[in-house]
Amino acid sequence: MKKTPLILIIDDNPINVKLLEIILKKEGYRAISATNGPDGRHLAEKQRPDLILLDIMMPGEDGFDTCKQLSQRRETTDIPIIFISAVEDTTSKVKGLNIGAVDYITKPFERAEVLARIRIHLKLKLANKAIIEEQAARLNQIHEAQDAILVKPEEIPEANFAVTYVSVLEAGGDFYSVFSVGEDIFGYFVADISGHDISTSFTTAALNALLNQNANPMYTPVETMKTLNILLKKMLNDGQHITACYAHLNRPGSILSIVSAGHPPVIYIKANGEIDVLENPGDILGAFDRVSFNTIRVRVSKGDRFFLYSDGIIEGFGENKKSREQGIKELVDACFNTCQISVTQAVEKIMTSLFPGDTKPEDDIVLLGVEV
The missing domain is CATH 3.60.40.10 (PPM-type phosphatase domain)
Incomplete structure (x- = not known):
């Protein structure tokens, strides 16, 4: 049975979380959420989502810290992380990409853009997995x-x-x-x-x-x-x-x-x-x-x-x-x-x-x- 991709949303704003959940579920994705970094990291380790949508401006542990810790943990290091945040200066975008994120979406976000970027990175993840499996097969020769x-x-x-x-x-x-x-x-x-x-x-x-x-x-x-x-x-x-x-x-x-x-x-x-x-x-x-x-x-x-x-x-x-x-x-x-x-x-x-x-x-x- 084909597995439906699971998306983890980490955002302290319940309205953003609900909106993203509706968008994702209407497209057939499964969605889970957390309202802060520590809970999000715990969910990521436990549920192993296929992709994470992560806010930056959160009380306590901000999104940068959460991303860095997720990237350093062997259980979560390979999960693609997309920042989705109202912070839109270039310095923040570059910082996010350098610490492990694969993409950056600015708020207010458009439904079509969110879905398009999610599709791209899920496809890239599958393509990379296929390349690795092909290389592994060649080793037998x-x-x-x-x-x-x-x-x-x-x-x-x-x-x-x-x-x-x-x-x-x-x-x-x-x-x-x-x-x-x-x-x-x-x-x-x-x-x-x-x-x-x-x-x-x-x-x-x-x-x-x-x-x-x-x-x-x-x-x-x-x-x-x-x-x-x-x-x-x-x-x-x-x-x-x-x-x-x-x-x-x-x-x-x-x-x-x-x-x-x-x-x-x-x-x-x-x-x-x-x-x-x-x-x-x-x-x-x-x-x-x-x-x-x-x-x-x-x-x-x-x-x-x-x-x-x-x-x-x-x-x-x-x-x-x-x-x-x-x-x-x-x-x-x-x-x-x-x-x-x-x-x-x-x-x-x-x-x-x-x-x-x-x-x-x-x-x-x-x-x-x-x-x-």
Whole structure:
């Protein structure tokens, strides 16, 4: 049986709510309502509407705050939000779109415009779902070898990176990729896939394909990660998940943007030797239907460096067991001691420092260093 779209109205004015309910129900939509932001968010999480019509000027929590919180909650992050408000200045419209809304209608509204915009965004939601399902189906055709998909520094020298990849077993659980996102804009991606069986080879190939399809100028790093999550959720086995870090380096704009999915922090070293450990919370990939991520933006300068890595670098087992904090401190110290040498030499020296002599890693390892 075909499901009738459910629209949630959040507005403190009962006349506006009633009017919208009449308009929607006459067109065959189902409608529910709330008169304030907190109640609206609760309804959205409980009922999972197909679209939300949201007022801005409400007592207590205004519409901007409500939209921001809905966008950050994994249960509601994918619900299209249309602001419908008497506030009509451009600044407010842009602010609303930037915090997660898909459209903006000014009051007094016209019935035809409201319905037209609702139809458009419901269609877009369905079209996006169809595209994602098509991409998921194509993943079944990927059977490339794991090592063949790992890009080498000489293949993309303008990205100015060096990398060490160590797989403890034949089917490694770690993955990295470096790719062009635009003119002199590059993406650096490191992931750790739970489990170490033959299926991880398929998963790394799938990740590579998904990044090629979804990391481009049309999508922000957060949008790319959310799309990856939707597809990985369909593909991964029960209980399997991925931690990942996506660093987006815009060299012309001198901006480094970092999005993390439950991954260890990026080590950032300025050209003058100052070091920052960039902790960035975010949900893991492939475990939840809806996820939330944050973006850290850093203004960079020529000569700055940053390091992405998997947790095999900072963890120890058995006699070499150590805390995460201790492991990060050791890595930071090792990175600091390589400031005066090339990034290629730095990656080699860091590995030698952390695994001296015949010491072998007990887990898969990726260490990826980048110089701005």
